[in-house]
Amino acid sequence: MREQLQKLLQEATANVLLAEGATAPEDFSVVVVPSKTPDHGDFACSAPLGLAKVLKAPPLAIAQRIVDQLQDPDGILRKVEVVKPGFINLFLVADQWHAVLKRVLEEGENYGCSVAAQPERVMVEFVSANPTGPLTIGHGRNAILGDVIARLLEVTGHEPVREYYFNNAGRQMRVLGESLQARYEQALGRDAALPEDGYQGEYLVEIARAIAEEHGENWLEGDEDRFKKAAETAIFADIRATLDRLGIVFDVYYNENTLYEEGRVEAALEDLRAAGLVYEDDGAVWLRSKNFGLERDRVLVKSSGEATYLLPDIAYHREKFRRKFDRVIDLLGPDHIEQFPYVKAATGALGIDVERMELVVYQWVNLRSGGELVKMSTRKASFVTVDEVLDDVGPDVFRYFMIDRRADTHLDFDLDLAKERSDRNPVYKIQYAHARLCSIIRKAQDQGLTLPLASAFPYARLESPEEAELVKRMGRFPEILQRAAAQREPQEVTRYLMELATMFHTYVTDAQRHRVLSEDEELSRARLGLVSAVRTTLANGLRMLGITAPERM
DSSP: OHHHHHHHHHHHHHHHHHHHTOOOOTTOOOOEEEOSSGGGOSEEEOGGGGSHHHHTSOHHHHHHHHHHHOOOTTOOEEEEEEETTTEEEEEEOTHHHHHHHHHHHHHGGGTTOOOOSSOOEEEEEOOOOOTTSOOBHHHHHHHHHHHHHHHHHHHTTOEEEEEEEEOOOSHHHHHHHHHHHHHHHHHTTOOOOOOTTOOOOHHHHHHHHHHHHHHGGGGGSSOTTHHHHHHHHHHHHHHHHHHHHTTOOOSEEEEHHHHHHTTHHHHHHHHHHHTTOEEEETTEEEEOGGGGTOSSOEEEEOTTSOBOTHHHHHHHHHHHHHTTOSEEEEEEOGGGTTTHHHHHHHHHHTTOOGGGEEEEEOOOEEEEETTEEEOOOSSSTTOOBHHHHHHHHHHHHHHHHHHSSOTTSOEEEEHHHHHOOSTTSHHHHHHHHHHHHHHHHHHHHHTTOOOOOGGGOOGGGOOSHHHHHHHHHHHTHHHHHHHHHHHTOTHHHHHHHHHHHHHHHHHHHOHHHHOSSOSOHHHHHHHHHHHHHHHHHHHHHHHHTTOOOOSOO
């Protein structure tokens, strides 16, 4: 309906401009948006405000000219009004909203899904934590954001592929192995110190104890990498178990070592050198980053011969597109912001269309308990793991809280609020609305009242403004999903579900005016259909976020 109205207004505006011999500004567009209040109609348009200069007239007068040119061949408009300072408010005839309710009831669990005009095969790379420790709450935000973005891409007609990229080599893994060896010797009762900047978490103590109990002192001889390998195996098993608790399944686990084994790192370096983008200085190999307009040149290979993180990152991103992805989305923390432009520029220099490469940056999570900030550090024993938070609040609350704010804003995770089972907790409020809706439907079934067919539904009996607003809000659901997917902003969906749940709670609480089941069977059937549609919309929205929709609470 919004698109149809927008087309009608575009045609009317074009006629006004043509009559005046005027051309619209380059940044001008006719946009129709849902009205904020019922008093302002169903939809509104502010296009006249952008034409005052070219038409040399007040916006209010321009709005009236556009309305005078407005055609309504299908008779969908009940009223059109012009209001200061130059808005056009559009009121639809009531039966236009009947189509929304009919669609929800007919499509059921598919309501909200859409087919993309240009479907894309999209790699979503997220989490990508190296196996040096359990997933912390910061990793948890990355995990939920990535998974929900992939879910939204899927329901809007794209083909997402979830990929986890990790490195089990290099200095950090060497330090991890040395840290485990020290903990192992301590478990044997020996005096052993952790290496400088070693990993201090309790998880290594537990792994070391298990090794000591199984092998005793016999494990001191053998493969020099045995401690590193043991740590990696145990920690990765822990990471996968955490992801399972979150309901996240990856399609691909990609190891940085594969890039070296297949010669892709060396090939990327040679291709950059052939393009004249590499030079040597002080024994190191440098990328001519300034050639791309970046602040400084960056080292690709240290004087020791060891590659920096930048070189395999460049090779990895080229490898992504070699696998025929139409688009690549990276979810990274703020500590990666500085490096990404270098990766993007160098990958572009290797022939990749970097407009198809996106970065979603998420900010850190602050965990609060009892009003106090809980400090976290990956290598020290004070960090908080995803599992610890899940033990307290469960996966549904964890998921919702992690996507309830824009990714690029800091997130305060209120542990006390997350544990509450009250309307203050947004997850509880939405899930309770769904359970309450299910209860009404069960009661209707017990009374022998069945949902009428969508084609024979008594739509006209839904007469109150609150009922109309519920239907209008449900009508926005597909568009909300499309916008959330396109903009990579899952919080649009959490906000929508909260608004719909709040609207339903308000509606059904007014039992005198909105009693769903009454002696009037036709009205009861109409309201039962409305209730069923709201339940379907809430359930679909929660499912698309990976959150359960309980039928009883």
